[in-house]
Amino acid sequence: MGILEKISEIEKEIARTQKNKATEYHLGLLKAKLAKYRAQLLEPSKSASSKGEGFDVMKSGDARVALIGFPSVGKSTFLSLMTSTASEAASYEFTTLTCIPGVIEYKGANIQLLDLPGIIEGAAQGKGRGRQVIAVARTADVVIMMLDATKGEVQRSLLEKELESVGIRLNKHKPNIYFKPKKGGGISFNSTVTLTQCSEKLVQLILHEYSILPEGAMWEGPRSLRPFHRVIVGNRVYMPCLYVYNKIDQISMEEVDRLARKPNSVVISCGMKLNLDYLLEMLWEYLALTCIYTKKRGQRPDFTDAIILRRGASVEHVCHRIHRSLASQFKYALVWGTSTKYSPQRVGLTHTMEHEDVIQIVKK
Numbered sequence: 001m002g003i004l005e006k007i008s009e010i011e012k013e014i015a016r017t018q019k020n021k022a023t024e025y026h027l028g029l030l031k032a033k034l035a036k037y038r039a040q041l042l043e044p045s046k047s048a049s050s051k052g053e054g055f056d057v058m059k060s061g062d063a064r065v066a067l068i069g070f071p072s073v074g075k076s077t078f079l080s081l082m083t084s085t086a087s088e089a090a091s092y093e094f095t096t097l098t099c100i101p102g103v104i105e106y107k108g109a110n111i112q113l114l115d116l117p118g119i120i121e122g123a124a125q126g127k128g129r130g131r132q133v134i135a136v137a138r139t140a141d142v143v144i145m146m147l148d149a150t151k152g153e154v155q156r157s158l159l160e161k162e163l164e165s166v167g168i169r170l171n172k173h174k175p176n177i178y179f180k181p182k183k184g185g186g187i188s189f190n191s192t193v194t195l196t197q198c199s200e201k202l203v204q205l206i207l208h209e210y211s212i213l214p215e216g217a218m219w220e221g222p223r224s225l226r227p228f229h230r231v232i233v234g235n236r237v238y239m240p241c242l243y244v245y246n247k248i249d250q251i252s253m254e255e256v257d258r259l260a261r262k263p264n265s266v267v268i269s270c271g272m273k274l275n276l277d278y279l280l281e282m283l284w285e286y287l288a289l290t291c292i293y294t295k296k297r298g299q300r301p302d303f304t305d306a307i308i309l310r311r312g313a314s315v316e317h318v319c320h321r322i323h324r325s326l327a328s329q330f331k332y333a334l335v336w337g338t339s340t341k342y343s344p345q346r347v348g349l350t351h352t353m354e355h356e357d358v359i360q361i362v363k364k
């Protein structure tokens with residue numbers, strides 16, 4: 001039996017199983033199995049035909065943004081507008097067939113923007129090039145979900161469903177559950193919430209399903225089973241998503257106003273170049289990049305040339321960005337900004353930097 005058939009069998013079984021106390025274990029296991037097979041759907045296939053020629057674009061720049069949307073919503077038009085790359089745009093669906101990278105230069109950062117083929121319902125199950133497109137989306141720092149403002153809201157929920165079905169959680173926070181296989185077997189399991197709907201036996205059954213030995217497992221569990229599954233499966237990515245409604249030149253002002261008020265949403269028109277600056281501002285916010293300024297002893301900080309890092313970057317990351325061997329010659333650093341209690345403060349390599357901190361590195 002192929003994976004798709006297995007998935008459909010399990011889905012059918014879940015559907016016909018009544019939800020109650022007596023079936024709790026059974027359902028829990030079924031869902032664990034389902035998650036396992038779904039995860040396999042995204043694993044790169046060995047056969048060349050489904051490899052997705054042209055999809056494995058190298059990561060470059062300071063961050064990566066993927067354009068996801070139904071066919072002909074204007075993804076390629078957008079890429080051609082925002083970057084110096086031209087991606088063919090046309091009024092027929094599936095104009096774009098591979099991944100086309102461009103670069104947005106903004107506030108001193110190079111943001112890699114990826115144009116992708118349109119996806120359709122069933123993409124996650126491999127319809128069209130859906131699986132490859134979604135696999136690329138997983139590697140992004142932010143997803144722009146491009147929507148056609150003239151079409152109904154259903155497109156948004158359909159796409160969300162496709163992405164969620166393969167473990168991409170949009171604009172959601174990672175559950176505070178930590179799970180680590182121990183060296184000598186068993187697991188360590190830690191959570192900030194108390195277990196209410198999940199028994200030890202069930203946890204062990206699920207772990208067994210994933211071939212993780214639960215012997216001597218220490219655990220304190222999640223509030224419900226679902227976040228637990230997520231952690232076990234380990235294939236969830238939590239991603240900021242900006243919903244971009246394009247083609248507002250085609251709808252009424254009232255309609256524009258309604259869409260613009262939706263959470264995480266921006267309205268634009270690529271055709272009339274409307275609101276693109278605001279979209280960039282929002283994108284920058286969602287990327288949450290950290291800009292660090294360097295300063296030499298006795299001199300003013302250089303505010304013209306920021307070092308751009310991901311959130312949570314340490315002094316060591318800053319060193320590596322300046323020079324490969326700098327970390328090995330590092331004695332200490334002085335940091336001014338919100339990451340320190342005092343300005344300046346003497347810090348070590350592991351200190352976490354914050355946006356717009358100034359750093360002076362002192363070598364041995």
Ligand SMILES: Nc1nc2c(ncn2[C@@H]2O[C@H](COP(=O)(O)OP(=O)(O)OP(=O)(O)O)[C@@H](O)[C@H]2O)c(=O)[nH]1
Pocket residue numbers: 069070071072073074075076077078088089090091092093094095096097116117118119246247248249250268269270271272
């Ligand atoms: N009216 C209007 N048309 C637009 C706008 N942006 C793009 N279009 C048109 O929409 C059509 C599709 O644009 P594309 O950029 O090819 O769309 P796509 O999402 O890349 O399409 P696929 O690659 O086929 O998935 C083209 O005819 C564009 O000229 C807009 O803001 N307003």
Ligand SMILES: [K+]
Pocket residue numbers: 071072073089090091092093094095096
């Ligand atoms: K098109």
Ligand SMILES: [Mg+2]
Pocket residue numbers: 075076077088089095096115116117118
């Ligand atoms: Mg296109």
